[in-house]
Amino acid sequence: MPQAASPTCNAVTARGLSKLYNGAPAVDGIDLDIPSGLCFGLLGPNGAGKTTTLRMLLGATPPNGGTLAVLGYPIPVQAREMRARVGVVPQQDNLDPDFTVIENLRVYASYFGLSGPALERRIEEVLHFAALESKTRAGINTLSGGMKRRLTLARALINDPELLVLDEPTTGLDPQARQMLWQRLRTLMTQGKTLILTTHYMEEAERLCQRIAVMDHGRILAEDSPAGLIGRHIEPQVIEVYGADVETWFNTHARARVERAERIGETVFCYAHDMRELLDDLAARPSLRYIHRPANLEDVFLKLTGRDLRD
Amino acid sequence: MNLLFPALSLRWIPVWRRNFLVWRKLFGPSMVGNFVEPLLYLLALGFGLGVFVGEMQGMPYSVFLASGLVCASAMNTATFEGLYSAYTRMAHQQTWGGMLATPLMVDDIVLGEMLWAATKSLISAAPILAVAAALGLVHGMNALWVLPLVLLAGASFAALALCVTAFARSYDFFVYYFTLVITPMFLLSGTFFPLDAMPDAVQWGAQILPLTHAVELVRPLMTGAPHSQPLLHLAVLTLYAAAGLYFACLLLRRRLMA
Numbered sequence A: 001m002p003q004a005a006s007p008t009c010n011a012v013t014a015r016g017l018s019k020l021y022n023g024a025p026a027v028d029g030i031d032l033d034i035p036s037g038l039c040f041g042l043l044g045p046n047g048a049g050k051t052t053t054l055r056m057l058l059g060a061t062p063p064n065g066g067t068l069a070v071l072g073y074p075i076p077v078q079a080r081e082m083r084a085r086v087g088v089v090p091q092q093d094n095l096d097p098d099f100t101v102i103e104n105l106r107v108y109a110s111y112f113g114l115s116g117p118a119l120e121r122r123i124e125e126v127l128h129f130a131a132l133e134s135k136t137r138a139g140i141n142t143l144s145g146g147m148k149r150r151l152t153l154a155r156a157l158i159n160d161p162e163l164l165v166l167d168e169p170t171t172g173l174d175p176q177a178r179q180m181l182w183q184r185l186r187t188l189m190t191q192g193k194t195l196i197l198t199t200h201y202m203e204e205a206e207r208l209c210q211r212i213a214v215m216d217h218g219r220i221l222a223e224d225s226p227a228g229l230i231g232r233h234i235e236p237q238v239i240e241v242y243g244a245d246v247e248t249w250f251n252t253h254a255r256a257r258v259e260r261a262e263r264i265g266e267t268v269f270c271y272a273h274d275m276r277e278l279l280d281d282l283a284a285r286p287s288l289r290y291i292h293r294p295a296n297l298e299d300v301f302l303k304l305t306g307r308d309l310r311d
Numbered sequence B: 001m002n003l004l005f006p007a008l009s010l011r012w013i014p015v016w017r018r019n020f021l022v023w024r025k026l027f028g029p030s031m032v033g034n035f036v037e038p039l040l041y042l043l044a045l046g047f048g049l050g051v052f053v054g055e056m057q058g059m060p061y062s063v064f065l066a067s068g069l070v071c072a073s074a075m076n077t078a079t080f081e082g083l084y085s086a087y088t089r090m091a092h093q094q095t096w097g098g099m100l101a102t103p104l105m106v107d108d109i110v111l112g113e114m115l116w117a118a119t120k121s122l123i124s125a126a127p128i129l130a131v132a133a134a135l136g137l138v139h140g141m142n143a144l145w146v147l148p149l150v151l152l153a154g155a156s157f158a159a160l161a162l163c164v165t166a167f168a169r170s171y172d173f174f175v176y177y178f179t180l181v182i183t184p185m186f187l188l189s190g191t192f193f194p195l196d197a198m199p200d201a202v203q204w205g206a207q208i209l210p211l212t213h214a215v216e217l218v219r220p221l222m223t224g225a226p227h228s229q230p231l232l233h234l235a236v237l238t239l240y241a242a243a244g245l246y247f248a249c250l251l252l253r254r255r256l257m258a
Ligand SMILES: Nc1ncnc2c1ncn2[C@@H]1O[C@H](COP(=O)(O)OP(=O)(O)O)[C@@H](O)[C@H]1O
Pocket: A021, A022, A025, A026, A044, A045, A046, A047, A048, A049, A050, A051, A052, A053, B258
């Protein structure tokens, strides 16, 4: 018997974890301590190394360096034992197109060695949870994108995992489908499950995750609660300005009044603790349009990675 | 690369079963083909061409041909399954990717796929045996030993095909394997005509082909002709299956766990 993971230990502990592809680091010596029972977000632009990190956590690819334990199991050595207690929602749907909804669940359960009446009860539960009861015998190709995603989530829950790993769970979904999935994930958190998800949507990370690691170029740039990241890394107020001659205006009127600024395309982002002077100035300039808002994760992102994440 | 010997266990069963359940959905149409096709071949070639060929190795051509068809069908079926179908599951449907998020490992998948492809060989070869028997082309109950042999031969061809699949970046890649390996083997293993009239080099070359050894085992069982060196032929097929499985595990581990 492998030693059982104690409930108080970290869901994931990684030290100096790294992965090379063709000599270049995709993940570059990261440390992770993900406590059990919360939702942890890996936030980063495409190519940051999020998927590679998750694949190493799941024992799907061996690290080139570092040490890793998931649910107390050393990985990749005891990946099989660990995976029996983990659910995975991959970045790309890989539902079985030859099977109906319920067949997908049954066959996937068989990979865990699950069968019989207990499984049938579990299937009912997860179908109910994913609001797919009416689709039990539907073919996969008749499902909408949101339904497929929910079925993939239901499938990941079939073994009642204590840790759920989700790689960009809502990418490509419309707003309603995304809300529906978020709500399901919140329910899972209240059930005490540990969630690790990657995303490049700020609002997703901000709404769901208690802790967020900001990742880019294979490194973790910052890790904290969403409020902690915003409070620690960024001025609290933001004005986004765009319009004709925004550059000239910025250089002559704004530069001295803000603490920091970034320019992305045609928009200037101004950061400061007090925006009253700047707002007065902008009010008198109908050629410039602007948005005044509190700082959010996106601003933290911009500062840490120097990249615009919205596309 | 992790050169460890494949960690084999009974975990291949759910992989085999998944493929079986998909196959069962299309059971009707595929089985009709499995019976009708050999019937056509045996009637058209065996009796049609047989009239001109006359006897071959001291037996009617249709009798000679039936055992060749059984072996060629086992090879083609397992090869197709190990190339195209396996590649679809690996690359397009990401079926294997799904399995690898569960307690299944690459070795479990490779073994399950190999045994499934061998099963498909049996599913395609058994009807040929039945049709041949119904046409009176099979000599005695010993022919039932052909069934386990077809499984073994299917496993060898499947293991080889899975090694090829480990390198494939698209379906086009498989054309090389069919053109350079399967088609020559199909023609030069004594399936449709004896190799006696061929140049010595060809006869010797044929001895390294697994299909040759499958034919050498199956033909005597179906025709009642005497066996020569059955243990050698069995050993060669077993070696192909074992070595193919070993390398398929190694190569697919390297590809899937990159
Ligand atoms: N199997 C692979 N082979 C070669 N390079 C890879 C492979 N997987 C990922 N990479 C590279 O590693 C980097 C990180 O990729 P990935 O982890 O998929 O990022 P993310 O999920 O954050 O978008 C990228 O530069 C990507 O091209």
